[in-house]
Each structure stands twice: as C-alpha cells, then as structure tokens.
Amino acid sequence: MYRYDEFDAAFVSGRTAQFTDQINRRISGELSEDQFRPLRLMNGLYLQLHAYMLRIAVPYGTLSSRQMRKLAHIARTYDRGYGHFTTRQNIQFNWPKLKDVPAILRELGSVEMHSIQTSGNCIRNTTTDQFAGAAADEIIDPRPVAEIIRQWSSLHPEFSYLPRKFKIAMSGSPNDRAAIRFHDIGLQAATNAAGDIGWEVWVGGGLGRTPMIGKMINSFVPNEHLLAYLESIMRVYNRYGRRDNKFKARIKILVHEEGLETIKGQVEAEFAEVRGGVLTLPAEEVDRITTYFAPPQFKAQPATRIDVAYESIIDPAYGRWLDNNINSHREPGYASVTISLKPVGGAPGDATDTQMDVVADLAERYSFDELRVTHEQNLVLPHVAVADLRAVYDALVGSGLAEGNTGLITDMICCPGLDFCALANARSIPIAQEISRTFAEPKRQAEIGDLKIKISGCINACGHHHVGHIGILGVEKKGGELYQITLGGDATEQASVGKIIGPGFEAENVPGAIETLVDTYIAKRESADETFIQAYRRLGEAPFKEALYGNA
Amino acid sequence: MGMPKLVTVQPAHDKLRALGILALNGMFDEMDAVGVLRYATSDVLPGDLAIVSSFGADSAVLLHLVAQVDPSMPVYFLETGKHFAETLAYVETLKKHLGLINIHAIHPDQADVQRFDPAGTLWETDPDSCCHIRKTEPLEPITEQYGGWVTGRKRFQTVERGVLPHFELTSDDRIKVNPLAYFSDADVNKYKIEHGLPEHPLFAKGYKSIGCAPCTSVVAEGEDPRAGRWRGLNKKECGIHFDFNGAIAKPVTAAAKHTLWKDGAFIADPFHDWSETSDPATASYTHVPLSVFLANREAFLANPHPLGLLVSPGERIEDVEADLGRFASVAIKFPAFSDGRGYSSARLLTQRYHYANEIRAIGDVLQDQIPLMRRCGINAFVVTHEPTREALIEDRLPEVALFYQPVGATEVPVGTRPFLRRAS
The missing domain is CATH 3.40.50.620 (HUPs)
Structure with missing residues (x-):
C-alpha cells in the first residue's frame, strides 16, 4: 500500500489546518454560506437540512486495517455507530457535528486519510477495480498510476473550479469491474504494438439525468505522457464546458454537443503544446510509486483444493459463500474474498463500527493487512490463503457479514434516497430491503444466477440504475413515490444503458414486478447458463413488457 | 385589518x-x-x-x-x-x-x-x-x-x-x-x-x-x-409560525480607497475600465475588452498610450497571442469565484506565451482563491471584499504551502524530492 512520507503528511495536515480555519470563519460569520459552500464541498462536507454529511476518500478503494479501525472509531465517537460505503469506493458519515469536523480530519490524518476533493466541482477520487493487484485476469495493477493521479489532482490550482465534478476510473484488466465507460474519463490498461503497457482513454461517459457511454478518445497513451494528456482534457473541459446550466455542465454534454472529433482535435492540439513539458512522468517515479504496491510476501501454499460441491452438502451456507464470494487470485493457493454488505433486509453498503473492527482484524490476520471497498458497495479481503477461507467465513458469520450473495439478485447497489438525501424524490433503501426479503431464499437466488439490480431515489442516479440489468428509479409523481423500471443496462466493457420498460409502479408493487421479470426470464432462458442480461439481449424487451403490462 | x-x-x-x-x-x-x-x-x-x-x-x-x-x-x-x-x-x-x-x-x-x-x-x-x-x-x-x-x-x-x-x-x-x-x-x-x-x-x-x-x-x-386545532378546516397554523426561510443575506461590503493589491500593498490603480465613450485611438491606461481590441486592432496598435487587456471567461487568449507585448496589464475577469475559466487563461498567458507584465484578477476575488490564482501566474488582485483585504494586509491567506503538481509558474521542486512535489 502507499505510505505517506513527510511531504504527504505535511500536505494533509496543512489542508486540515486550512479547512479548520475556514470552518471557524464560517462559525464566526465572516464567511457567508454561499462562500463557505464550495470550500466545504471541496473537503467532502455536505450540509443537509439538519446535519452535515462528511465523505471520506478511500483512494482507489484501498484500506489498511489501521485505517478501517479508525473509521470504526469515528463511527462510534462522532457518528451514530455506522458508516455508509459508496459507489465511488468512499465512505460517508451522516451525522457529524460541524464543530467536530476538524477533530475528525485530524484523526483521519493520523492514519493517512483525508476528505480532500470528495465533493465539489473538482477532480474526485480515482476509482478502480477492487481486485487490483490480485485478479488473475489483470494486465497491470492500476493503483500506482491511480496514486500518481491522486497526487497530481490534489488541490490543482487550475482545476479546482471546474464547470462540474469530474470522475476518473481505471481498470487494469480487460474485464471492467470499475464501470470506466460511465465516468468522465475512463482509463483501460492496454498494450501497444511494441508490447508496452499504456492506457486506452475513454471520455464523456456518465449517468445522472443524461446517461452516456464514454467514447474512446485515444487508443494508447503511454505512462510518461498520461498526466499531460489528462491535463489537456481537463483544460479543454475547464475552458469550454458549459457553465450556464448545472445539468448540462458535465464533460459528457460537451463531448455530445461538440462531437468527439471536435473535442479530440482540441485535446490533441493542447496535448501537442504540453507534451514533453513539466508533466512528463519519469519512469523512475512510476517505479518508485509501484514499489509501494508490490505484491505481499505470498507463501507457497500446500495444494489446497476446496470441493465446493462437497462443502455445499455439508454446510449449504458456506458452499454458497464459496460459490459466489470468492474471486480467483493470480497467486496459486490464494483467493480474494468479497464481504457482502447486503444482508437480507439491510441497508446496502452500511457497516457498523463493530463490523468494521471485525473486518479490520480479518484483514490483519488473513489478508496481509489489506482491504478494498468495491463500487458495488461491498468490502474485499484481496489476498486470503485458500486454507484460511473457512476460518474467515466463520468469523464473518459471527458478525452478520457472511451473506453469500455476491453478484446475485440481492447484491444491489442502492443510493441513500429520501431517508437521508436532500436531493432525493423517493425512498430507495426500503425498496432494496423489500426486494431482498422477497428473494431471500438462497435456492431461488442460485436459480436466478447473475443479476444486477441497481436503485436510485432520483434522476441523479447515484444508485447507477441506468446500468442495472434491472434498474429502478424513484420519481415523484403527484406528491407520491413512483418507481420506473429499466432493463438491459450494463456497466462492464459491454456497456449499455437500460431502457424504461413502461409506466412506473407504486412502492408496494415493485417487488412483485421484479418477480414477474425474473419469472419471465427463467421461463424463457435457453438454459441455466444463459444469464438474465444475455437472455434480455437475445429476447428484447417484448416478453418482459408483456409479462408486466399484458398484451395491450 | x-x-x-x-x-x-x-x-x-x-x-x-x-x-x-x-x-x-x-x-x-x-x-x-x-x-x-x-x-x-x-x-x-x-x-x-x-x-x-x-x-x-x-x-x-x-x-x-x-x-x-x-x-x-x-x-x-x-x-x-x-x-x-x-x-x-x-x-x-x-x-x-x-x-x-x-x-x-x-x-x-x-x-x-x-x-x-x-x-x-x-x-x-x-x-x-x-x-x-x-x-x-x-x-x-x-x-x-x-x-x-x-x-x-x-x-x-x-x-x-x-x-x-x-x-x-x-x-x-x-x-x-x-x-x-x-x-x-x-x-x-x-x-x-x-x-x-x-x-x-x-x-x-x-x-x-x-x-x-x-x-x-x-x-x-x-x-x-x-x-x-381548527378541526374540520384545512388550517394547521394560526399564522404566527409561517416562514421557514433559511436564507442568508450577504454581508455588506464597505467601499475602499485603494482596491489594487500588488507587491504586498494596496496601491493607487492607474487603470480604468473601458466605457462606451472610450476611443481606441486615444484611450490611455484602460483595460480594453478582448473583443473590442480585435474589432479595432489597427487603431489600438497605433495608439501610443499604455493599455491593458480585459479577458472575460470564454474569450480565447490565443486570439491576441501576437499582440500581448502591447499590454502593460492583463485583467482576468472572475464574474463569480466559482467560475474557474480564468485560471486556464492565466496559465496560458504565463506559461505558453511567457507574458511577464501585470496579470490581475478582477471581479469576485476572495482570500480562499487567491493562493490558487497566484500559482497560475496572477500577480495583482482588485479586492473589495473586506475580510479578504484584511487577510492580505495581515498576510494570513488560507493556504496549503505544499503542492503536488508542477504548474510551472511559481513553485520550486522540493530539494531532492521526486516528481510532483513542490513548495511555494
């Protein structure tokens, strides 16, 4: 993992002191709320009507056990005993007091964490594959470059007041687990003809009220020019992105309105000017940062094989967990474990202070002190010896963290919705809870197989509903809540945006509608190997529409 | 009533x-x-x-x-x-x-x-x-x-x-x-x-x-x-509790004599704004809007007096690249502190075109943004916001003095520190 040196530590404490001063000026009245808002947002502090919400950066989703324990401590001491892991691999606390925020930031600083740029119209946390550095299918570990981007973008003087927020996601593997085509910039590891590893650059993707799939703007940018290329895109966006309408201010609209070729021309012209300048990234620097992310000292493991079929007979719940929550590791004898934060009837992505402590202990004992946060709002122990899986599972069972549902219908992404969020039009957590109760039966989940449901409580789409195989969008209609259903979204390399299937449903009818869709899929699929999204692509929307609304 | x-x-x-x-x-x-x-x-x-x-x-x-x-x-x-x-x-x-x-x-x-x-x-x-x-x-x-x-x-x-x-x-x-x-x-x-x-x-x-x-x-x-209360009527409050308005008024800003901050002091400003009565041939110590300059380029180039250039958001500094040497001062307009286009204009001026005279920020210039403006090459500030004026005079701008990214204007590499690390 990356370790702060004196410079990084001094930078974060300088930023904490600066923000503490800004808070004090706000409390004294020297700063108006209008003036304070962008300052606090740039440090992850939102103001909802009754309480502040503090969002803490988890750079590229990587945590140590010490950091996780600190998050547990903050949840316990300054909040209400829990935190919420977000789709940008961060964590947010919903009830801190303004006066406590400087103390929380000092606590975070002591474990090399901060909340810099987790909000506001600036470059946000760079997200990546939760299995980075562990996945068997990886071309390169994206985290060293993600860390370099983090440093380059931190308090960037030119790009702190962009037209709108800016999100970068990276994938080091051809199987995109970071939804890079739905980010302002997506970076996909690629190899050129000479065999060098570099980055395929996608631009203009996004969700929100105007979902767009990113477009490839450059098929290969080598590491040494990556920052110069990113700066070129940022400058074009900062100068020409729309500022007249908040809803049209993201780069996706600029790319869409001007056309990819125009933007590409502007970016290339800018790149021609800055290429080879101060941002040229020396190979030694990449190497230096990469050493922080060197693989841990894996031990040669005895040829342990787990017979999942056998285990499933002995202990079905354990067998199910092995089946779904284990990802293959590049190192023989090791596996990555997904810890589900989606218990039946729970709020997706929430973890209590006790659970965070348990997970920290497990990471320390079984996973070389490393943890990951996934954009699907789960946690990951990236490097667990196969021989230790049973022990890890048993410890998770005791803490209500052993749900073996990763990738299944109950593993939903869900935004906080009207229960917390000032922007929401409808509740989303209760919908997720009700759906998970409806499909609680493990056998039924197994029969359904891979199916991603994603739920947003408003058009801003924090719950990624556009890219759910089944998406659910809460809207306000005549003072009540109504839920629109979309089908066919996909956040991976086969990116697609879901289509609205028909008129919306009242909250109490949503689980029934999902059951109808699922039953239709099961009745029409070619075999159990054909997943929901594959079946939808083959069949189109007609049979699903007919099942939901009848033959009109 | x-x-x-x-x-x-x-x-x-x-x-x-x-x-x-x-x-x-x-x-x-x-x-x-x-x-x-x-x-x-x-x-x-x-x-x-x-x-x-x-x-x-x-x-x-x-x-x-x-x-x-x-x-x-x-x-x-x-x-x-x-x-x-x-x-x-x-x-x-x-x-x-x-x-x-x-x-x-x-x-x-x-x-x-x-x-x-x-x-x-x-x-x-x-x-x-x-x-x-x-x-x-x-x-x-x-x-x-x-x-x-x-x-x-x-x-x-x-x-x-x-x-x-x-x-x-x-x-x-x-x-x-x-x-x-x-x-x-x-x-x-x-x-x-x-x-x-x-x-x-x-x-x-x-x-x-x-x-x-x-x-x-x-x-x-x-x-x-x-x-x-008022059973059977569509009435919930008696009228004394209406108004949930949480709006916050802006503090009043006092007018000040010298508003131009340059080289560590508020000084008299020799420049004025361009107005409808200004004449390209005779204007002196005036910040000419970029579009006006382009429309009357010949007249301005023949004008013997010191002139400045006013760059508003959306205007392209590239369009006056060849004439930048003509200006004693460039004013970059920040219509709202949240409009960050001026930062790009300033960096282009200093780094790409090596413009070395005064670059001033005008408009919504506040203490929290001044450190960023400086890093982009802005070296003078027209400031009316009272707390910002005090902060400048008392030299206590809210600033993080360590920088990660080289922007090429004011920062120096930190000793033997690697790439990306800079100090003010």
Missing part, C-alpha cells in the same frame, strides 16, 4: 444574518434543548430574545427550560379573549411554580375586534381572520422589538413541522429558536413527569394541543396531536 406594513424593518443583527443559521444546526445534539436555549441566550442573542407561549398542554416544558436558563426572559401570552378559563388559571399556576418574573399578556386591538368581530363569532365564519386580529397583528409590534424568539414547536406535531430545525432565520432577519424541535410526544411527557411539572387542567380530559376555546377539540388516541 390594517394595510400591510410598507416600512422596511431595519435588521438589527448584521452579524447574525451573515452567520448562517443552518451552521448552528450542526452544533447541538438533537435532544440538547437546554444547550440550544442557553447558547441562544448567551451567545446568539443575549438580552434580545423573547418567548411567546400559549400556556397550552405542553407549554410547561419550554417554560421550565426558560426558568433554568434565565427566569427573567420576557414571556408573552396572547390573551385572545377566547381562551378556556382553565388556561388563564394555568398561566398563574406556572408563573408561581417556575418562578418566572417577566410574563406579559398581549391583547388584541379593541378597534379591530369591534370592527371585524363585533358579535364574537368570527372564529366560526373566518378563522384565519380571527387568528390574524387576535394573534398575528398584536404580536407584530412585540416581535419587532426582539432579534429573535423561542418557540415550543416540535417536529412530530404535524406533517408540516416534520422538517423543523433548532435554529431558523425568518425572512425579516429574525431568529427562531426551537429547542424542542426533536422532542417526541413521549419525550415531552417523560420530561413533565421527571420534573414534576403541573399539568394543564384540560390535558387529562383529552386535549393534546390547546389554543382558543372555540377552535380546540379533543384529540382521539393515535391522532396527530394538533388534529384537535
């Missing part, structure tokens, strides 16, 4: 307006009613806070808080002339029990009552007007005397009050303090029992929210506690 008042109310609390009431709401535990009231009386509005109490079913709780914090705080009671006899007796009971020494009864204007409600039946035909002459109108001159008032409103009481915070700013710049905002029905009852507070005589008979006698009825089990 009188005409609406046309006289502008003078806001007595500039500081409070600027303070932003919402910020206060993050400072207290939800149930810390005493803390909220104590802070309100000692820090927010010392000696300038009053209470209006209905002496209804739950009033004892708030008045008990007042007695703990300051028994001499003014308490006003709207003596509408329509109260239950039990309520009037209860005023005396509480006064004695709690030791409150500053209770005043407010009566409606008798002329208004004679004129609009001679038969005393207005409550039946037009309850809104009845409330207006008996509550809203008599209260107005009283509230004008205070910077704020304390209310006993609670979020659970009605759906409309479900979003009530501890502190609100009304549109006439007064503060409403709601110490009990987060108390539930059970919390109120618990508090009454724990502190042995005397009960309103009608409470035991099923009245949960008590106002004037004609408009108050018994509330059934499980009903909204205020359901017994």
Whole structure:
C-alpha cells in the first residue's frame, strides 16, 4: 500500500489546518454560506437540512486495517455507530457535528486519510477495480498510476473550479469491474504494438439525468505522457464546458454537443503544446510509486483444493459463500474474498463500527493487512490463503457479514434516497430491503444466477440504475413515490444503458414486478447458463413488457 | 385589518444574518434543548430574545427550560379573549411554580375586534381572520422589538413541522429558536413527569394541543396531536409560525480607497475600465475588452498610450497571442469565484506565451482563491471584499504551502524530492 512520507503528511495536515480555519470563519460569520459552500464541498462536507454529511476518500478503494479501525472509531465517537460505503469506493458519515469536523480530519490524518476533493466541482477520487493487484485476469495493477493521479489532482490550482465534478476510473484488466465507460474519463490498461503497457482513454461517459457511454478518445497513451494528456482534457473541459446550466455542465454534454472529433482535435492540439513539458512522468517515479504496491510476501501454499460441491452438502451456507464470494487470485493457493454488505433486509453498503473492527482484524490476520471497498458497495479481503477461507467465513458469520450473495439478485447497489438525501424524490433503501426479503431464499437466488439490480431515489442516479440489468428509479409523481423500471443496462466493457420498460409502479408493487421479470426470464432462458442480461439481449424487451403490462 | 406594513424593518443583527443559521444546526445534539436555549441566550442573542407561549398542554416544558436558563426572559401570552378559563388559571399556576418574573399578556386591538368581530363569532365564519386580529397583528409590534424568539414547536406535531430545525432565520432577519424541535410526544411527557411539572387542567380530559376555546377539540388516541386545532378546516397554523426561510443575506461590503493589491500593498490603480465613450485611438491606461481590441486592432496598435487587456471567461487568449507585448496589464475577469475559466487563461498567458507584465484578477476575488490564482501566474488582485483585504494586509491567506503538481509558474521542486512535489 502507499505510505505517506513527510511531504504527504505535511500536505494533509496543512489542508486540515486550512479547512479548520475556514470552518471557524464560517462559525464566526465572516464567511457567508454561499462562500463557505464550495470550500466545504471541496473537503467532502455536505450540509443537509439538519446535519452535515462528511465523505471520506478511500483512494482507489484501498484500506489498511489501521485505517478501517479508525473509521470504526469515528463511527462510534462522532457518528451514530455506522458508516455508509459508496459507489465511488468512499465512505460517508451522516451525522457529524460541524464543530467536530476538524477533530475528525485530524484523526483521519493520523492514519493517512483525508476528505480532500470528495465533493465539489473538482477532480474526485480515482476509482478502480477492487481486485487490483490480485485478479488473475489483470494486465497491470492500476493503483500506482491511480496514486500518481491522486497526487497530481490534489488541490490543482487550475482545476479546482471546474464547470462540474469530474470522475476518473481505471481498470487494469480487460474485464471492467470499475464501470470506466460511465465516468468522465475512463482509463483501460492496454498494450501497444511494441508490447508496452499504456492506457486506452475513454471520455464523456456518465449517468445522472443524461446517461452516456464514454467514447474512446485515444487508443494508447503511454505512462510518461498520461498526466499531460489528462491535463489537456481537463483544460479543454475547464475552458469550454458549459457553465450556464448545472445539468448540462458535465464533460459528457460537451463531448455530445461538440462531437468527439471536435473535442479530440482540441485535446490533441493542447496535448501537442504540453507534451514533453513539466508533466512528463519519469519512469523512475512510476517505479518508485509501484514499489509501494508490490505484491505481499505470498507463501507457497500446500495444494489446497476446496470441493465446493462437497462443502455445499455439508454446510449449504458456506458452499454458497464459496460459490459466489470468492474471486480467483493470480497467486496459486490464494483467493480474494468479497464481504457482502447486503444482508437480507439491510441497508446496502452500511457497516457498523463493530463490523468494521471485525473486518479490520480479518484483514490483519488473513489478508496481509489489506482491504478494498468495491463500487458495488461491498468490502474485499484481496489476498486470503485458500486454507484460511473457512476460518474467515466463520468469523464473518459471527458478525452478520457472511451473506453469500455476491453478484446475485440481492447484491444491489442502492443510493441513500429520501431517508437521508436532500436531493432525493423517493425512498430507495426500503425498496432494496423489500426486494431482498422477497428473494431471500438462497435456492431461488442460485436459480436466478447473475443479476444486477441497481436503485436510485432520483434522476441523479447515484444508485447507477441506468446500468442495472434491472434498474429502478424513484420519481415523484403527484406528491407520491413512483418507481420506473429499466432493463438491459450494463456497466462492464459491454456497456449499455437500460431502457424504461413502461409506466412506473407504486412502492408496494415493485417487488412483485421484479418477480414477474425474473419469472419471465427463467421461463424463457435457453438454459441455466444463459444469464438474465444475455437472455434480455437475445429476447428484447417484448416478453418482459408483456409479462408486466399484458398484451395491450 | 390594517394595510400591510410598507416600512422596511431595519435588521438589527448584521452579524447574525451573515452567520448562517443552518451552521448552528450542526452544533447541538438533537435532544440538547437546554444547550440550544442557553447558547441562544448567551451567545446568539443575549438580552434580545423573547418567548411567546400559549400556556397550552405542553407549554410547561419550554417554560421550565426558560426558568433554568434565565427566569427573567420576557414571556408573552396572547390573551385572545377566547381562551378556556382553565388556561388563564394555568398561566398563574406556572408563573408561581417556575418562578418566572417577566410574563406579559398581549391583547388584541379593541378597534379591530369591534370592527371585524363585533358579535364574537368570527372564529366560526373566518378563522384565519380571527387568528390574524387576535394573534398575528398584536404580536407584530412585540416581535419587532426582539432579534429573535423561542418557540415550543416540535417536529412530530404535524406533517408540516416534520422538517423543523433548532435554529431558523425568518425572512425579516429574525431568529427562531426551537429547542424542542426533536422532542417526541413521549419525550415531552417523560420530561413533565421527571420534573414534576403541573399539568394543564384540560390535558387529562383529552386535549393534546390547546389554543382558543372555540377552535380546540379533543384529540382521539393515535391522532396527530394538533388534529384537535381548527378541526374540520384545512388550517394547521394560526399564522404566527409561517416562514421557514433559511436564507442568508450577504454581508455588506464597505467601499475602499485603494482596491489594487500588488507587491504586498494596496496601491493607487492607474487603470480604468473601458466605457462606451472610450476611443481606441486615444484611450490611455484602460483595460480594453478582448473583443473590442480585435474589432479595432489597427487603431489600438497605433495608439501610443499604455493599455491593458480585459479577458472575460470564454474569450480565447490565443486570439491576441501576437499582440500581448502591447499590454502593460492583463485583467482576468472572475464574474463569480466559482467560475474557474480564468485560471486556464492565466496559465496560458504565463506559461505558453511567457507574458511577464501585470496579470490581475478582477471581479469576485476572495482570500480562499487567491493562493490558487497566484500559482497560475496572477500577480495583482482588485479586492473589495473586506475580510479578504484584511487577510492580505495581515498576510494570513488560507493556504496549503505544499503542492503536488508542477504548474510551472511559481513553485520550486522540493530539494531532492521526486516528481510532483513542490513548495511555494
């Protein structure tokens, strides 16, 4: 993992002191709320009507056990005993007091964490594959470059007041687990003809009220020019992105309105000017940062094989967990474990202070002190010896963290919705809870197989509903809540945006509608190997529409 | 009823307006009613806070808080002339029990009552007007005397009050303090029992929210506690509690003599703005808008006087690249501090075109952005915002002195530090 040196530590404490001063000026009245808002947002502090919400950066989703324990401590001491892991691999606390925020930031600083740029119209946390550095299918570990981007973008003087927020996601593997085509910039590891590893650059993707799939703007940018290329895109966006309408201010609209070729021309012209300048990234620097992310000292493991079929007979719940929550590791004898934060009837992505402590202990004992946060709002122990899986599972069972549902219908992404969020039009957590109760039966989940449901409580789409195989969008209609259903979204390399299937449903009818869709899929699929999204692509929307609304 | 008042109310609390009431709401535990009231009386509005109490079913709780914090705080009671006899007796009971020494009864204007409600039946035909002459109108001159008032409103009481915070700013710049905002029905009852507070005589008979006698009825089990008020009418509030406006006014900025900050001091500014009467051939020490310059390029190039250039957001510095040497000063306009286009213009000027004369920021120039502007090459600032002026003079800009990214303007590599690390 990356370790702060004196410079990084001094930078974060300088930023904490600066923000503490800004808070004090706000409390004294020297700063108006209008003036304070962008300052606090740039440090992850939102103001909802009754309480502040503090969002803490988890750079590229990587945590140590010490950091996780600190998050547990903050949840316990300054909040209400829990935190919420977000789709940008961060964590947010919903009830801190303004006066406590400087103390929380000092606590975070002591474990090399901060909340810099987790909000506001600036470059946000760079997200990546939760299995980075562990996945068997990886071309390169994206985290060293993600860390370099983090440093380059931190308090960037030119790009702190962009037209709108800016999100970068990276994938080091051809199987995109970071939804890079739905980010302002997506970076996909690629190899050129000479065999060098570099980055395929996608631009203009996004969700929100105007979902767009990113477009490839450059098929290969080598590491040494990556920052110069990113700066070129940022400058074009900062100068020409729309500022007249908040809803049209993201780069996706600029790319869409001007056309990819125009933007590409502007970016290339800018790149021609800055290429080879101060941002040229020396190979030694990449190497230096990469050493922080060197693989841990894996031990040669005895040829342990787990017979999942056998285990499933002995202990079905354990067998199910092995089946779904284990990802293959590049190192023989090791596996990555997904810890589900989606218990039946729970709020997706929430973890209590006790659970965070348990997970920290497990990471320390079984996973070389490393943890990951996934954009699907789960946690990951990236490097667990196969021989230790049973022990890890048993410890998770005791803490209500052993749900073996990763990738299944109950593993939903869900935004906080009207229960917390000032922007929401409808509740989303209760919908997720009700759906998970409806499909609680493990056998039924197994029969359904891979199916991603994603739920947003408003058009801003924090719950990624556009890219759910089944998406659910809460809207306000005549003072009540109504839920629109979309089908066919996909956040991976086969990116697609879901289509609205028909008129919306009242909250109490949503689980029934999902059951109808699922039953239709099961009745029409070619075999159990054909997943929901594959079946939808083959069949189109007609049979699903007919099942939901009848033959009109 | 009188005409609406046309006289502008003078806001007595500039500081409070600027303070932003919402910020206060993050400072207290939800149930810390005493803390909220104590802070309100000692820090927010010392000696300038009053209470209006209905002496209804739950009033004892708030008045008990007042007695703990300051028994001499003014308490006003709207003596509408329509109260239950039990309520009037209860005023005396509480006064004695709690030791409150500053209770005043407010009566409606008798002329208004004679004129609009001679038969005393207005409550039946037009309850809104009845409330207006008996509550809203008599209260107005009283509230004008205070910077704020304390209310006993609670979020659970009605759906409309479900979003009530501890502190609100009304549109006439007064503060409403709601110490009990987060108390539930059970919390109120618990508090009454724990502190042995005397009960309103009608409470035991099923009245949960008590106002004037004609408009108050018994509330059934499980009903909204205020359901017994104006029963059968689409009316929830009497009018004295409207205004949930949390808006915060901008602090007034004082005019200053020298507004140009350059080389560590506010100095006289030789430049003026371009105006409609300016002439390209004769203008001198004027910041010429970029578009005007392009339209009259020949005339400006023939003009012998010192000139400046005004670059507004959206204008391309590239278009005047060849003529930059003509200008003694470039002014970059920041129409709002949140508009970051000027940073790109400044970097292009200094780094790409190596422009080395004055680059000044004009418009919404505030202390929190000045360090970023400097890093992009801006070296002069036109500043009217008073706290920013003070911060510049006292050399205490809120700044992180360590930089990650090289921008190529002001920073130097940190010793033997690797790539990306810089100090100011």
